[in-house]
Amino acid sequence: MNFWNKWDTKISQIEAALITILLTLMILTAFSQIVLRNFFASGIDWGDALVRYLVVWVAFIGAAIATREGKHITIDLLSRWLTGRGSIAVQALACFFSAVICGLLTLAAIKFIWFEAQMGGTAFFKLPVWVPELIMPVTFGLMTLRFVMGMIECGIRIAEGGKRIG
Structure with missing residues (x-):
């Protein structure tokens, strides 16, 4: 677990930096588009496409962060009624099902990326459309790993009698 915690800390730092940079870039690009359109009757040709992809990246990174912090949507009615090992077992079961779903979404995203690569479309700056879409399998895979962990x-908590681990 210690090895995983070290790696997850590094990944968390990258996520925080990325979401900050991407959100700033998204806001600045959208603002520039508004100003250019309203005051100069022009705009950045690739600006709207960039903003759309930035929204997707921010959303997926945000989902990965929510998973890391345990702030994703949960149905915890049963675990509230149970105590000790029972509550932890329900949490483990929820993590299991979440990992399975995220794992399936990872596979679906990989298939989607493969299909997009076969189609050969471009996003902007002649960048293949599948490149900015790589965020999907990467974050779904990371979320799968976090649910497995x-x-x-x-x-481990159940084996230790229901205690919290460091």
């Missing part, structure tokens, strides 16, 4: 942590 959450499940393992729950198993």
Whole structure:
């Protein structure tokens, strides 16, 4: 677990930096487009496409951050009624199902990227359309890994009698 915690900390720092940079770039590009259109009757040709892809990147990175922080949508009615090991077992089960779903979404995203690469479309600046879409399998894969690690942590907590681990 210690190895995973070190890597997750590094990934968390990258996520924080990326989401800050991308959100700033998204706001500046959208603002520039508005100013250019309203005051100069022009705009940046690739600006709208860039903003659309930035929205997707920010959303997916935000989902990965929410997963890391345990702030994703949960249905925890049962775990609130249970205590100790029972509550932790329900959390482990939720992590298991979440990992399965995210794993399936990772596979679907990989297939989607492969299909997009076969189609040969471009996004902007002659950049293949599949390149900015790589965020999907990467973040779904990261979320899968985080749910698996959450499940393992729950198993360790159950084995230790329901205590929190450091």
